[in-house]
Amino acid sequence: MTAPKFATGQRVRIADRTPPMHHRVPSYAKGQVGVIERVCGMHGEPEKFIRGNGQPAQRLYRVSIPQPDLWNSYSGGNGDILEIEVFEHWLEPAA
Amino acid sequence: MSEPWGPHDVGGRQGGPVDLSEHDTAHWEWQIDAMVRLALTKGLISDFAELRDGIEQLTQEDYESASYYERWAKALANTLVSRGVVTEDALAEKANAIRERQETEAQS
Amino acid sequence: MTDHDHSRTFQADHAEPTSDAARIGLALRELLIEAGHYTVEEERAVIAAMQGASPENGAKIVTRAWTDQSFRQRLLENGGAALREVGFDIAPYEFTVMENTDNIHNVIVCTLCSCYPRSLLGMSPAWYKSTVYRSRVVREPRKVLAEFGVELDEDVVVRVHDSTAELRYMVLPQRPAGTSDWPEEKLKSLVTRDSLIGTQRELLS
Numbered sequence: 001m002t003a004p005k006f007a008t009g010q011r012v013r014i015a016d017r018t019p020p021m022h023h024r025v026p027s028y029a030k031g032q033v034g035v036i037e038r039v040c041g042m043h044g045e046p047e048k049f050i051r052g053n054g055q056p057a058q059r060l061y062r063v064s065i066p067q068p069d070l071w072n073s074y075s076g077g078n079g080d081i082l083e084i085e086v087f088e089h090w091l092e093p094a095a
Numbered sequence: 096m097s098e099p100w101g102p103h104d105v106g107g108r109q110g111g112p113v114d115l116s117e118h119d120t121a122h123w124e125w126q127i128d129a130m131v132r133l134a135l136t137k138g139l140i141s142d143f144a145e146l147r148d149g150i151e152q153l154t155q156e157d158y159e160s161a162s163y164y165e166r167w168a169k170a171l172a173n174t175l176v177s178r179g180v181v182t183e184d185a186l187a188e189k190a191n192a193i194r195e196r197q198e199t200e201a202q203s
Numbered sequence: 204m205t206d207h208d209h210s211r212t213f214q215a216d217h218a219e220p221t222s223d224a225a226r227i228g229l230a231l232r233e234l235l236i237e238a239g240h241y242t243v244e245e246e247r248a249v250i251a252a253m254q255g256a257s258p259e260n261g262a263k264i265v266t267r268a269w270t271d272q273s274f275r276q277r278l279l280e281n282g283g284a285a286l287r288e289v290g291f292d293i294a295p296y297e298f299t300v301m302e303n304t305d306n307i308h309n310v311i312v313c314t315l316c317s318c319y320p321r322s323l324l325g326m327s328p329a330w331y332k333s334t335v336y337r338s339r340v341v342r343e344p345r346k347v348l349a350e351f352g353v354e355l356d357e358d359v360v361v362r363v364h365d366s367t368a369e370l371r372y373m374v375l376p377q378r379p380a381g382t383s384d385w386p387e388e389k390l391k392s393l394v395t396r397d398s399l400i401g402t403q404r405e406l407l408s
Contacts, residue, residue, distance in 0.1 A: 022148035027097035028107040046144040079360040085368035106314035109338035118329035123220040129249040133241040168228025189230035
């Protein structure tokens with residue numbers, strides 16, 4: 001088992017791509033920058049199961065994104081956040 | 096925000112009031128749920144991801160016009176047909192027989 | 204302010220499987236049983252197990268967390284391990300508990316499909332599966348919560364959790380004031396399905 005590539009608190013960018021198969025990154029989150037909220041376990045990545053493509057078991061992370069970054073004219077508290085789970089191969093370090 | 100890549104990719108897209116009414120799970124819905132679980136444990140599909148993939152491949156119209164368990168039913172049927180576990184003809188014939196049975200029961 | 208009753212029992216909905224899709228589903232079921240892929244007995248056992256799950260399981264966990272601080276800590280740090288302590292296991296999913304505080308309110312959604320810890324908490328509500336809830340609660344959680352009767356001050360942070368992969372969530376609601384001498388059963392009765400999802404915040408009005 002390889003060590004996690006990212007650590008809690010690290011800024012990351014979620015990839016903006018659309019593989020032609022089942023994947024679990026909602027379009028609203030693609031290309032967004034957030035912070036690793038926690039490092040989760042290793043799991044079979046969903047793309048693996050579809051039509052024989054994809055990656056072996058991957059590290060999963062929770063990524064925290066400020067709501068005002070996600071939506072035009074977000075009508076809520078500026079401290080509001082949205083958190084999603086993203087697999088390692090969808091993440092890259094962000095400044 | 097990126098373009099949605101399927102009828103299921105709804106986060107942030109729609110409006111309208113949330114319908115708060117409760118819905119008792121009907122017996123046939125429990126049966127669909129059980130069928131999906133058994134399809135997994137019996138190896139007819141290899142992972143839940145296959146079912147979700149099947150649902151995501153429904154047309155926008157099929158997705159939006161169907162209830163939650165209707166989507167599961169359609170997706171599992173499509174997946175098992177493409178895997179060769181059942182044929183479309185056998186499904187259509189059986190569905191017809193069920194319709195006739197239901198119509199007869201409704202009249203009695 | 205809505206009159207949505209969080210504890211109301213389900214209204215019977217005699218949804219007959221008369222749509223094309225429902226008939227295809229039932230046809231598939233009959234074909235699979237006829238071909239010997241599974242039996243009616245196996246089906247019965249699976250349904251019984253599913254029907255055995257309910258928000259009461261969540262209430263039990265919440266009550267224990269309220270009354271046992273070290274369990275609460277373990278629950279928040281490693282939900283799966285704490286869950287196994289009380290006799291449940293939802294592996295391979297990672298059971299993840301999010302705690303409400305005076306300054307934080309948590310709400311759960313699965314925008315892509317409707318993932319929910321059903322084997323623990325039972326069936327998800329119809330609204331949880333709806334495209335409207337899934338669509339709006341990520342974008343305008345406070346408005347959606349208001350439709351459920353949850354009004355939040357500006358200084359309360361809303362954390363929306365989109366269950367996009369292998370985690371399954373439960374909210375740990377705040378224990379209401381004035382319940383320190385309540386017996387366990389009375390405490391459990393406060394915890395509702397909606398409070399475990401985050402569409403209810405106050406357990407005692």
